[in-house]
Amino acid sequence: MRRLVSETEVRPRQLVLPMFVKEGLAQPAEIGSMPGVLQHTRDSLRKAAVEAVQAGVGGIMLFGVPAERDAVGSGATDPDGILNAALADLRSELGDSTVLMSDCCLDEFTDHGHCGVLAADGTVDNDATLEVYGEMAVAQARAGAHVVGPSGMMDGQIAFIRNALDQAGLHDTGVLAYSAKYASAFYGPFRDAVESQLAGDRKTYQQDPANGREAIREVQLDLAEGADMVMVKPALLYLDVLRSVAEISDVPVAAYQISGEYAMIEAAAANGWIDRERSILESLTSIRRAGADIVLTYWAVEAARWLDR
Numbered sequence: 001m002r003r004l005v006s007e008t009e010v011r012p013r014q015l016v017l018p019m020f021v022k023e024g025l026a027q028p029a030e031i032g033s034m035p036g037v038l039q040h041t042r043d044s045l046r047k048a049a050v051e052a053v054q055a056g057v058g059g060i061m062l063f064g065v066p067a068e069r070d071a072v073g074s075g076a077t078d079p080d081g082i083l084n085a086a087l088a089d090l091r092s093e094l095g096d097s098t099v100l101m102s103d104c105c106l107d108e109f110t111d112h113g114h115c116g117v118l119a120a121d122g123t124v125d126n127d128a129t130l131e132v133y134g135e136m137a138v139a140q141a142r143a144g145a146h147v148v149g150p151s152g153m154m155d156g157q158i159a160f161i162r163n164a165l166d167q168a169g170l171h172d173t174g175v176l177a178y179s180a181k182y183a184s185a186f187y188g189p190f191r192d193a194v195e196s197q198l199a200g201d202r203k204t205y206q207q208d209p210a211n212g213r214e215a216i217r218e219v220q221l222d223l224a225e226g227a228d229m230v231m232v233k234p235a236l237l238y239l240d241v242l243r244s245v246a247e248i249s250d251v252p253v254a255a256y257q258i259s260g261e262y263a264m265i266e267a268a269a270a271n272g273w274i275d276r277e278r279s280i281l282e283s284l285t286s287i288r289r290a291g292a293d294i295v296l297t298y299w300a301v302e303a304a305r306w307l308d309r
């Protein structure tokens with residue numbers, strides 16, 4: 001009876017696996033605060049991506065960890081930079097068997113760790129950053145990304161990137177807008193994963209956790225600017241925001257179950273305090289029930305296997 005009347009389903013095709021690739025790495029490396037998640041070498045990334053596709057995931061979101069960083073994040077726009085090189089590897093390995101997405105943001109590539117370039121006074125320069133995002137999006141699309149994911153929360157980034165892609169003839173590349181991204185404490189483990197250099201915080205560009213209405217405004221702007229999909233991030237602490245975004249969006253809505261959400265469940269399960277598999281599946285079901293069409297989750301492969309049996 002429960003099976004017959006269940007309202008919400010989670011299917012492997014709705015899950016997107018975020019993956020990390022690190023330049024110059026000899027062996028895949030464990031991320032201490034994200035047990036079970038790896039920084040990949042270019043080689044181990046290919047193999048793990050093939051396994052993810054075999055498990056049926058709908059997409060992969062790739063993040064790069066460069067060996068060297070500078071003030072303007074040069075590695076991000078360099079076609080030989082780690083993220084672009086690894087995107088090319090994956091596209092040639094996977095073709096169109098899954099949706100290949102790339103993080104279109106500077107924080108992994110800058111020596112100050114901010115998502116954009118800085119003005120002389122040390123604040124993030126929104127409009128100068130847009131120029132770099134445009135170049136970065138084109139480099140990622142040329143490398144093989146089907147979809148670029150601007151996660152830097154700069155104003156006007158979706159229109160700017162859409163225009164840069166179109167100018168370069170990359171009309172078929174999609175844009176997944178991280179529209180409502182909150183300045184969250186729960187990104188902590190991710191910052192280990194990408195070896196973030198950030199000293200301060202991102203409060204001048206990411207949203208205040210206190211604000212729900214602001215998320216709707218951010219989504220409406222991104223829709224008007226040409227977003228093909230919009231995202232709410234984090235997921236579990238923002239299910240109310242997700243629900244209201246799902247109600248107004250006329251494009252698919254994604255939610256990112258972030259590193260801190262992953263770490264909390266893994267830690268509690270490792271202590272025997274909660275049942276790991278049930279907790280993971282319950283969390284994914286909740287995110288879907290709140291209105292997400294797509295869920296980015298570090299458990300994508302494992303969950304896809306459970307859901308398929």
Ligand code: PBG
Pocket residue numbers: 103105106107108115151152186187188189190191202257258259260
């Ligand atoms: C920024 C970015 C972040 C995450 C994805 N993209 C971190 C941040 O804003 O500091 C976090 C993802 C996670 O915590 O799993 N490019």
